[in-house]
Amino acid sequence: MKTEITKLLGITYPILQGGMAWVAEYHLAAAVSEAGGFGIIGAASAPPEAVREQIRKVKERTDRPFGVNVMLMNPNAPEVARVVVEEGVTAVTTGAGNPAAYIGMWKEAGIKVIPVVASVAMARMMEKAGADAVVAEGAESGGHIGAATTMTLVPQVADAVNIPVIAAGGIGDGRGFAAAMMLGASGVQMGTRFIVANESIVHANYKERVIKAKDIDSEVTGRSTGHPIRVLRNKMTREYLKMEAEGVSLEELEVLTLGSLRKAVMDGDVVNGSLMAGQIAGLVKKEQSCKEIIEEIMQKAGTLLHVQS
Numbered sequence: 001m002k003t004e005i006t007k008l009l010g011i012t013y014p015i016l017q018g019g020m021a022w023v024a025e026y027h028l029a030a031a032v033s034e035a036g037g038f039g040i041i042g043a044a045s046a047p048p049e050a051v052r053e054q055i056r057k058v059k060e061r062t063d064r065p066f067g068v069n070v071m072l073m074n075p076n077a078p079e080v081a082r083v084v085v086e087e088g089v090t091a092v093t094t095g096a097g098n099p100a101a102y103i104g105m106w107k108e109a110g111i112k113v114i115p116v117v118a119s120v121a122m123a124r125m126m127e128k129a130g131a132d133a134v135v136a137e138g139a140e141s142g143g144h145i146g147a148a149t150t151m152t153l154v155p156q157v158a159d160a161v162n163i164p165v166i167a168a169g170g171i172g173d174g175r176g177f178a179a180a181m182m183l184g185a186s187g188v189q190m191g192t193r194f195i196v197a198n199e200s201i202v203h204a205n206y207k208e209r210v211i212k213a214k215d216i217d218s219e220v221t222g223r224s225t226g227h228p229i230r231v232l233r234n235k236m237t238r239e240y241l242k243m244e245a246e247g248v249s250l251e252e253l254e255v256l257t258l259g260s261l262r263k264a265v266m267d268g269d270v271v272n273g274s275l276m277a278g279q280i281a282g283l284v285k286k287e288q289s290c291k292e293i294i295e296e297i298m299q300k301a302g303t304l305l306h307v308q309s
Contacts, residue, residue: 001013001014001298001302003164003186003187004187005133005164005166005186006187008112008132008133008164009038009067009090010065010090011033011037011038011064011065012036012037013035013294013298014166014186014187014188015032015036015038015177015187015188015190015294015297015298016040016067016093016135016166016188016189016190017029017032017038017039017040017189017190017191017194017290018040018042018069018168018189018190018191019040019041019042019043019067019068019069019093019095020042020142020143020191020195020276021042021044021045021071021143021261022042022044022261022262022265022266023042023191023194023195023202023265024039024040024041024042024069025041025042025054025201026041026054026061027061027200027201028194028197028199028200028201028290029041029054029058029066030057030058030061030062030066030199031061031197031199031289031290031291032066032194032197032290032294033058033062033064033065033066034061034062034064034291035289035290035291035293035294035295036064036291036294037290037294038065038066038067038090038091039058039062039066039067040066040067040068040069040093041054041058041067041068041069042069042071043068043069043070043071043074043080044069044071044074045074045075045076046074046076046080047076048076048079048080048082048083049083051068051080051083051084052083052086052087055068055083055084055087055089056087065091066089067089067090067091067092067093067112067114068080068084068089068092069093069094069095070084070092070094070095070099070102071094071095071096071097072096072097072098072099073096073097074096077097078102081102081105082105084106084111085105085106085109085111088109088111089111090112091111091112091113091132092106092111092112092113092114093114093115093116093135093189094114094115094116095115095116096144098125098129099113099115099126099129099131100129103129103130103131107130107132112132112133113130113132114131114132114133114134114135114166115131115134115135116135116137116168117134117135117136117137118137118138118145118146118147118148118153119146119148120156120157120160123136123157123160123161123165124160124161127161127162127163132164133163133165133166133186134157134161134164134165134166135165135166135168135189136150136153136154136157136158136166136167136185137150137153137168137169137189138150138151138152138167138168138169138170139169139230140169140170140230140278140279141168141169141170141191141192141230141278142191142192142218142230142276142277142278142281143191143230143276144227144229145169145220145228145229145230149169149170150167150168150169150170150171150183151179151183153169154167154180154183154184154185155183155184157184158183158184158185159184164186164187165185165186166185166187166188167180167183167185167187167189168188168189168190169278170278170279170280171188171189171190171193171280172190172192172193172278172283173193173283173296173300174297174298174299174300174302174303174304175300175301176188177297177300178300178301178304178305181301181305191278192210192277192278192280192281193280193284193293194290194293195207195210195277195284196210196211196284196286196287196288197287197289197290197293198287198288198289198290199289199290201265202265203264203266203267203268204268205269205270206264206265206268206273206275208270209232209270209275209277210232210275210277210281210284211284211285211286211287213232213277213281213282213284214282215282216282217233217281217282218230218231218232218233218277218278218279218281219231219232219233219237219241221237221240221241221244221257222240222244222253223244224244224247225244225250225253229274229276230276230277230278230279231274231275231276231277232275232277234272234273234275235271235272236260236271236272236273239256260272260273260274261273261276264276
């Protein structure tokens with residue numbers, strides 16, 4: 001399936017893997033790229049040299065295009081921004097800030113720049129700054145979220161900018177992919193579906209919670225702090241929401257969640273860990289290889305869209 005995104009990134013299928021902290025490391029990124037999608041390393045708050053090592057490990061496993069997600073609120077962001085240039089990745093996606101300070105350097109190095117946006121205003125700003133595409137991410141997604149839903153955000157962003165739009169949030173199967181295309185997207189980005197991939201290093205306990213999740217099992221913490229995060233409910237989220245309702249300080253809330261994502265991903269602590277996952281978790285029913293996930297989605301989407309995929 002050829003779209004503006006497959007042409008822009010040199011990939012077979014217009015499916016990007018989300019740059020999830022702790023989850024999106026070299027095993028997963030390489031497997032997604034090798035399967036014809038676009039794998040992404042989540043730099044998160046990692047030191048620059050750790051990101052460099054991740055990039056090189058992906059290159060050992062595939063010669064296909066891949067990228068890095070740069071979290072701009074990371075104190076190491078300037079150094080990470082230079083590492084991706086030095087290592088020559090195909091593209092960067094960005095979150096938690098405005099990448100304008102780095103766009104010139106990246107584009108000069110031939111790196112495609114794809115910011116994640118949650119509003120039309122931000123999409124327009126990124127296009128004006130020189131972005132090659134944007135990821136329009138709806139509130140159905142896991143982790144940090146905006147306010148608008150994917151169904152409303154994607155078509156408005158697609159109408160507002162002249163660069164390709166990638167839809168994210170609540171997409172986990174061929175039906176979601178086809179719907180995103182009908183809304184004006186040229187590709188999709190998925191996170192939750194790839195959490196349970198065979199190649200994902202996520203602890204088995206975490207994967208099991210995603211696979212067993214029901215439609216009502218996700219909730220949003222942190223609305224009072226201005227940094228809402230969608231997760232699967234557990235003991236930690238219940239305590240967090242109770243503390244939020246009581247009006248405790250941001251510092252106290254941060255103590256509760258300190259290291260909680262790592263606890264879930266690496267240690268399998270599904271009681272006190274942060275189980276970041278989107279509302280699509282209720283549709284994820286099995287663990288598969290990245291190749292199987294992508295091919296299953298494209299086959300169904302091709303049927304729905306009446307194209308040869």
